[in-house]
Amino acid sequence: MVSFRLLHSHLKVLSDNDLKRTRTDEGFKRAFATLFDQDVKTFTGTMFLNLDQLEKQLDKEEFQEIGSIASFRVFKTHFQKFFNSRFSLDDDDGLMTCNYFLEYTRIEVKQFHDTLIQHIESVKKLIDERALQKREYDSRVNERHIDIKAKKVDMSKALDDSLVITKSSGTEFKKQDTSTRSGNEDADNADIKTVYNKEPMAEVQLTVECNVLDTEHQHIEQPKFNNGGEVD
Template identity: 50%
Template sequence: METKDYSCSKTKDVHAIKYKMSKSKERCMAYLSSLHSHLQVLSNEDLKGTRIEHGFKRAFMSLFGQDNDTFTSTMFLNMDQLHKQLDKDEFQEDGSMAAFWVINKQFHMFINSQETLLQHMSNVKKSVAERTRHQRQYDRRVNKRQMQMQESKVDTGKAFDADLVIIESSGPKSEMQDESSRPGNDTVGSR
C-alpha cells in the first residue's frame, strides 16, 4: 500500500510540475504576444508621403547603421524565431535563450541609441536654457543702458533749458548795455 501511495504521490508531483510548465509557457507566450503587438504598432507608424519621411530615414540610418525597413524586418524575424522556440512542447533552454539573446541584442542597440538620442536632446535643452538666460541678461543690460542714456538726455535737456532761461534773462540787460555803449548814443555823450 505504501508503494501505491508513493507512486500516486509521484504522479501528482509530475502533474503539478506539468501544470506549472503549462502556465509558465502561457505567461511567456502572452508576454511575447504583448511585445510583438507593441512592436507591430511602433513599426506601423507610417511616414510615407509625409514631410519628415526623408529626415526620419536618414536619422534612423545614422543611429542604427541600417534602414528602418531592414531593422524592422530583422526584428520580426528574430521575434518569430523566439516564438518558435518558446512554443515548442519540448522546451529547450539553449535554443530559447539563444533566440532571446539575439533579439535582446537588437533591442539593446535600439535602447542604447535612444538613450544617446535622449542625452543629446537633454544637452540641447540645457543649451537653449543657457542661451535664454544669457539673452535675458543681455537684454536687461541693454535696457538699463538705454534708460540711463534717456535719463542723461533728460537731465542734459533740463540743464540746457535752465541755461536758456539764464541767457534769456540776462539777454535784455546785455542789449541795454550794448545800446548804451554804441557810438552816437545821446545818453553817454550828453553828460
C-alpha cells in the first residue's frame, strides 16, 4: 500500500488550508478551475471520496478484483480533464495559472501532473499484482479441492471393493463349510451302513453257535437205555 499512501499524500497539496482568503488562495482557485474544469472544493471533495472507496477495496482482507478495478477507474476518470490539459507559458493567462498553482502547492504544474501519473500507475500495478496473487491462490485452492474429492472417490471405491471381496470370501467359506459337513455326513453314513451291513453276519454267526451248543447239550443230556428198556 506504499504506492497508495504516496498518491494520497501527493493529492493533499490540493486542499491546503493555510492559504485561505489570501491573494494566492484566490489565484489558485482560478488556476484550478482552468486546469481541472471544476471548482476546487467540489473536485477535491469527490476526489477524496473516490480515494476512500479505492482504499477500502485495497484494505479488504479478501481482495476483490472487480471492485478494486471499478473504484480505480472511477478515481482515474476524475482526473481525465487535468491529464488532457496543456500547460502553456506562452500567454499571460497560462503563465499566471502555473504561477498560482506553484505558489499554492509548492509544486510546478508539469511536475504535479507527471508525479500524479506515476503514483496512479503504481496503484494500478498494485491492483494487478494482488489480482494475480488472488487468482493463483484460488487456483491452488481449487486444485486441493479436486485432489481431496479424487481421494474421497478412490477411498470409497476401495471400500466398496473391500466389501465385495469380504462378501465373496464369506460365500466361499460357507460353500467350503457346507462341502466339508456334507463330506463328513457321507463318511458317517458310510460307517453306519458298514455297521448295518456287518450286524446280520454277526447274528448268523451267533445263531450257528447257539445251535451247536444246543446240539452238544442234547447229546450230553440224552438218557441211555439198557436192553430191558430201562434207563440206566
